[in-house]
Amino acid sequence: MKVKCRINGENxxxxxxxxxLLVHLLRDNFxxxxxxxxxxxxxxxxxxxxxxxxxxxxxxxxxxxxxxxEIMTIEGFSERDGELHPIQRAFAENHAVQCGYCTPGMVLSxxxxxxxxxxxxxxxxxxxxxxxxxxxxxxxxxxxxxxxxAASREPDGQSLENR
Amino acid sequence: MVRVWRIVETMxxxxxxxxxxxxxxxxxxxxxxxxxxxxxxxxxxxRQGTTYCAILRSPYAxxxxxxxxxxxxxxxxxxxxxxxxxxxxxxxxxxxxxxGAPVLHYCLGVDKVRFVGEPxxxxxxxxxxxxxxxxxxxxxxxxPLPTVLNPLEAxxxxxxxxxxxxxxxxxWHKRFEFGNVDDAFERADIKFSHELKLHRYTSTPLETFVSxxxxxxxxxxxxxxxxxxxxGIMFKYLxxxxxxxxxxxxxxxxxxxxxxxxxxxxxxxxxxITSLLSMKTGRPVTWVETRSEHLTAQGHSAAGVxxxxxxxxxxxxxxxxxxxxxxxxxGYLTWASIHNVGKLAGINxxxxxxxxxxxxxxxxxxxxxxxxxxxxxxxxMNFIIERTMDRLADELSLSRVEIRRRNLISxxxxxxxxxxxQVYDNSDYxxxxxxxxxxxDFASFRESxxxxxxxxxxxxxxxxTLGIEPGTVNFSYHSTGDAMPLRSGAxxxxxxxxxxxxxxxxxxxxxxxxxxxxxxxxxxxxxxLQVDMSDVTVIGEFDTFTSPWTVSSGVYGNKFSALxxxxxxxxxxxxxxxxxxxxxxxxxxxxxNIVIEDGNFFAPSAPDAKMTIGDVADIAYNNxxxxxxxxxxxxxAVHYYSFPxxxxxxxxxxxxxxxxxxxxxxxxxxxxxxExxxxxxVKYFVVDDSGNIINPMIVEGQIHGNVAAxxxxxxxxxxxxxxxxxxxxxxxxDYLKPTVKEMFDIxxxxxxxxxxxxxxxxxxxxxxxxIPVLATIASAVEDAxxxxxxxxxxxxxxxxxxRNAILGAKRNVAGIPREDSEPDVAAxxxxxxQT
Ligand code: FES
Ligand code: FES
Numbered sequence: 001m002k003v004k005c006r007i008n009g010e011n012x013x014x015x016x017x018x019x020x021l022l023v024h025l026l027r028d029n030f031x032x033x034x035x036x037x038x039x040x041x042x043x044x045x046x047x048x049x050x051x052x053x054x055x056x057x058x059x060x061x062x063x064x065x066x067x068x069x070e071i072m073t074i075e076g077f078s079e080r081d082g083e084l085h086p087i088q089r090a091f092a093e094n095h096a097v098q099c100g101y102c103t104p105g106m107v108l109s110x111x112x113x114x115x116x117x118x119x120x121x122x123x124x125x126x127x128x129x130x131x132x133x134x135x136x137x138x139x140x141x142x143x144x145x146x147x148x149x150a151a152s153r154e155p156d157g158q159s160l161e162n163r
Numbered sequence: 164m165v166r167v168w169r170i171v172e173t174m175x176x177x178x179x180x181x182x183x184x185x186x187x188x189x190x191x192x193x194x195x196x197x198x199x200x201x202x203x204x205x206x207x208x209x210r211q212g213t214t215y216c217a218i219l220r221s222p223y224a225x226x227x228x229x230x231x232x233x234x235x236x237x238x239x240x241x242x243x244x245x246x247x248x249x250x251x252x253x254x255x256x257x258x259x260x261x262x263g264a265p266v267l268h269y270c271l272g273v274d275k276v277r278f279v280g281e282p283x284x285x286x287x288x289x290x291x292x293x294x295x296x297x298x299x300x301x302x303x304x305x306x307p308l309p310t311v312l313n314p315l316e317a318x319x320x321x322x323x324x325x326x327x328x329x330x331x332x333x334x335w336h337k338r339f340e341f342g343n344v345d346d347a348f349e350r351a352d353i354k355f356s357h358e359l360k361l362h363r364y365t366s367t368p369l370e371t372f373v374s375x376x377x378x379x380x381x382x383x384x385x386x387x388x389x390x391x392x393x394x395g396i397m398f399k400y401l402x403x404x405x406x407x408x409x410x411x412x413x414x415x416x417x418x419x420x421x422x423x424x425x426x427x428x429x430x431x432x433x434x435x436i437t438s439l440l441s442m443k444t445g446r447p448v449t450w451v452e453t454r455s456e457h458l459t460a461q462g463h464s465a466a467g468v469x470x471x472x473x474x475x476x477x478x479x480x481x482x483x484x485x486x487x488x489x490x491x492x493x494g495y496l497t498w499a500s501i502h503n504v505g506k507l508a509g510i511n512x513x514x515x516x517x518x519x520x521x522x523x524x525x526x527x528x529x530x531x532x533x534x535x536x537x538x539x540x541x542x543x544m545n546f547i548i549e550r551t552m553d554r555l556a557d558e559l560s561l562s563r564v565e566i567r568r569r570n571l572i573s574x575x576x577x578x579x580x581x582x583x584x585q586v587y588d589n590s591d592y593x594x595x596x597x598x599x600x601x602x603x604d605f606a607s608f609r610e611s612x613x614x615x616x617x618x619x620x621x622x623x624x625x626x627x628t629l630g631i632e633p634g635t636v637n638f639s640y641h642s643t644g645d646a647m648p649l650r651s652g653a654x655x656x657x658x659x660x661x662x663x664x665x666x667x668x669x670x671x672x673x674x675x676x677x678x679x680x681x682x683x684x685x686x687x688x689x690x691x692l693q694v695d696m697s698d699v700t701v702i703g704e705f706d707t708f709t710s711p712w713t714v715s716s717g718v719y720g721n722k723f724s725a726l727x728x729x730x731x732x733x734x735x736x737x738x739x740x741x742x743x744x745x746x747x748x749x750x751x752x753x754x755x756n757i758v759i760e761d762g763n764f765f766a767p768s769a770p771d772a773k774m775t776i777g778d779v780a781d782i783a784y785n786n787x788x789x790x791x792x793x794x795x796x797x798x799x800a801v802h803y804y805s806f807p808x809x810x811x812x813x814x815x816x817x818x819x820x821x822x823x824x825x826x827x828x829x830x831x832x833x834x835x836x837x838e839x840x841x842x843x844x845v846k847y848f849v850v851d852d853s854g855n856i857i858n859p860m861i862v863e864g865q866i867h868g869n870v871a872a873x874x875x876x877x878x879x880x881x882x883x884x885x886x887x888x889x890x891x892x893x894x895x896x897d898y899l900k901p902t903v904k905e906m907f908d909i910x911x912x913x914x915x916x917x918x919x920x921x922x923x924x925x926x927x928x929x930x931x932x933x934i935p936v937l938a939t940i941a942s943a944v945e946d947a948x949x950x951x952x953x954x955x956x957x958x959x960x961x962x963x964x965x966r967n968a969i970l971g972a973k974r975n976v977a978g979i980p981r982e983d984s985e986p987d988v989a990a991x992x993x994x995x996x997q998t
Contacts, residue, residue: 034205041454104200
């Protein structure tokens with residue numbers, strides 16, 4: 001079957017088996033390996049990407065379901081000039097990254113949260129990344145990093161969703 | 164006079180301007196690639212013509228393999244090769260337990276399987292999905308055998324034998340005595356005994372095990388990429404298993420590995436499987452472990468039963484210990500006995516007790532193998548001594564803090580030699596204890612908690628413990644009790660090169676599993692050479708063809724800050740010496756007169772005549788006739804740094820197993836809901852002495868991760884088997900990992916005392932902060948439930964266990980005998996959902 005979609009602003013098109021998972025399409029067919037796999041039951045969130053503006057676990061989506069979709073993976077998330085996005089910077093500065101395997105998913109879930117809620121409470125933050133497991137950090141610095149981005153957002157609320 | 168002043172002034176500026184990155188919370192070099200999805204994990208790189216492997220596994224816990232028929236699988240259009248037990252017997256040597264157990268394992272089950280999930284056949288196909296499809300086409304005929312799951316039953320004469328050739332399931336047994344135990348028990352004022360139990364759980368690195376092998380039929384070289392933690396030790400065994408000479412085998416580990424925690428120490432069978440398939444097909448073969456394969460078969464933290472007898476004076480001094488340690492090894496014996504001897508090494512913990520009998524058993528059972536998991540045997544080691552301290556306090560009606568104070572090794576007695584031959588480097592345990600009591604507000608908290616106990620069904624409690632955190636393994640300890648070691652000592656290699664441009668590249672024999680080693684190395688090198696960190700590239704990957712490496716190479720055993728950093732510093736200093744010689748000859752002075760500041764070489768007596776590091780490098784590579792007479796061109800040095808004080812086992816259980824001994828004091832505040840039995844960790848405190856610290860931010864991160872993981876192991880996580888040996892917790896649906904919602908506040912502080920045994924005074928941090936967590940939470944829960952008189956002897960503290968303990972305690976009061984109930988996953992999940 002044919003899949004045609006836009007990923008990180010570029011057009012992609014290929015033939016796939018109907019059972020191919022989106023995460024394998026991204027990683028194996030399109031070589032976008034920043035999206036990771038950490039489980040086989042949809043529990044870990046390492047495979048999180050944005051599909052039509054919403055986070056999805058790409059191991060729970062068939063590649064063909066992404067036909068005509070607009071997808072953003074971690075590779076498309078940095079600023080245009082190659083600078084780190086404020087969320088990425090906050091993750092580095094707060095040492096919210098150890099092995100980094102959960103990080104792409106965490107960053108995108110954080111982005112999805114901050115798109116909708118510029119001033120999240122502690123429990124908003126915890127709800128937003130509940131579906132992303134991290135085995136290294138105990139989440140302490142991840143929560144800290146997310147709080148720091150939220151706190152440092154410009155007062156005019158320069159919106160992150162247009163990026 | 165003026166000239167002298169100039170010199171003094173210049174020296175002063177030098178001292179002031181000396182660059183120091185070590186000791187600072189420098190933001191990690193690794194994070195740019197990791198936050199942008201540009202990391203490079205094993206499965207991120209595709210080789211031309213890659214094929215995919217899937218593994219067929221045993222559905223039985225114990226069975227004879229009668230027949231494996233792969234004809235139909237081989238007929239699948241996308242399948243390139245299949246290997247079975249018969250093939251591996253023919254094509255390979257056993258991937259035997261490299262740690263001494265006297266049995267032969269192959270990479271696939273041959274004749275027999277001994278746990279659910281043991282590999283029996285493997286397929287290589289052109290895509291991932293076809294490989295899995297083909298597994299269903301392999302026909303295996305089994306003859307199920309009786310199973311034995313409980314190590315105590317397994318020890319019985321009449322129990323089914325996993326390894327018939329041994330005639331027993333006790334695969335290792337040794338008894339050691341230190342001091343005079345009989346005398347201690349004779350003169351003791353009080354004696355007591357208790358029985359403790361640790362469960363199976365696992366740290367589940369988020370990236371599972373991955374192995375890619377490519378036997379290039381043109382070069383006849385086998386190239387292997389994997390995320391193993393122990394490439395050094397595995398290399399030799401892989402060559403042997405594949406009957407290939409070392410120069411035809413290239414093992415690599417990429418710079419990015421998605422966590423290890425010990426679980427990636429044991430992937431040798433899988434690397435052998437992908438290699439055999441590649442040798443058959445001539446194509447690259449990749450195997451990516453699924454999560455359920457990881458949970459079912461990669462292995463679990465060693466479970467054990469410990470019988471402890473203790474003898475003490477009425478003042479509370481522990482003077483004698485008798486420990487019987489029954490360690491459950493599972494059905495694959497790679498690590499058999501290592502958990503035992505690891506435990507033995509630090510069995511006295513932070514305390515003075517000298518008279519100890521250690522009677523250790525390693526027992527095979529029909530379960531997944533016991534593997535390293537944030538330390539080898541160290542959780543048991545700590546659980547035994549810390550729970551015994553609590554018990555002793557209770558026996559004497561002393562406070563649990565006071566009993567520790569009375570037994571701690573005092574500050575003035577370091578370096579301190581322990582019964583098992585360890586030399587504790589340096590610390591101030593009492594200060595760590597005092598500080599953790601202070602930051603946790605221990606005293607006033609307990610008073611008010613007791614007052615409020617039972618209000619709205621809530622019971623609060625606190626536990627406080629100490630722990631040692633051994634760092635850098637001397638391989639001799641693997642053969643503790645045998646006079647002749649298989650291996651001994653420990654070393655790591657580093658190569659430092661100042662390139663012709665004056666910039667620096669560094670390679671070590673290990674990779675990082677998320678601990679930020681590239682950053683720490685760059686911090687150290689930039690200080691040594693007085694250059695910017697941005698002028699240093701640390702090549703993060705490992706490659707047996709190009710890395711400086713030894714059999715100890717890898718990331719395990721808390722060795723980085725002693726061995727890896729030691730090798731890096733010594734190699735850097737060799738290069739620096741050479742640069743000083745070159746600069747001195749150009750500046751017409753002696754090398755001891757030259758200083759380096761901000762990347763410039765000059766003599767303080769003539770500060771205007773400067774050479775940059777680039778000028779020196781230019782001579783070393785491009786302007787060779789300006790080199791001092793007889794000096795070899797180039798600026799590159801390799802150094803192998805070894806465990807300087809390693810010794811060989813005496814054969815009596817005494818060997819200096821570890822080089823450094825970091826330590827910490829822990830306190831936990833927990834709340835128990837007496838109605839549901841649910842335990843919640845409210846807050847956790849750690850005061851840590853890891854010696855001098857290279858990057859405090861990274862070390863603090865290690866504390867967070869370790870505490871979180873072990874707290875979760877204490878209350879949420881457990882590998883549950885049914886009576887037939889089927890694992891019931893084989894996905895993240897049934898095996899509960901903590902999400903951000905289960906996480907609590909962790910407060911940590913450092914009180915470093917530098918180790919005299921390492922170059923920078925570092926000790927180690929890695930598994931360290933994980934070690935005392937189980938005992939701390941057990942102690943806190945027992946404290947919370949003190950109104951019921953509940954004793955905590957076994958882990959984990961699941962809701963139904965707590966509820967049953969409370970009910971049992973109430974029944975006991977009423978004279979009704981207590982019933983023990985086995986853990987049940989469904990009930991546990993229901994309990995958690997409710998809350
Ligand atoms: S891989 Fe998609 S949720 Fe785990
Ligand atoms: S940083 Fe390793 S899993 Fe999150």
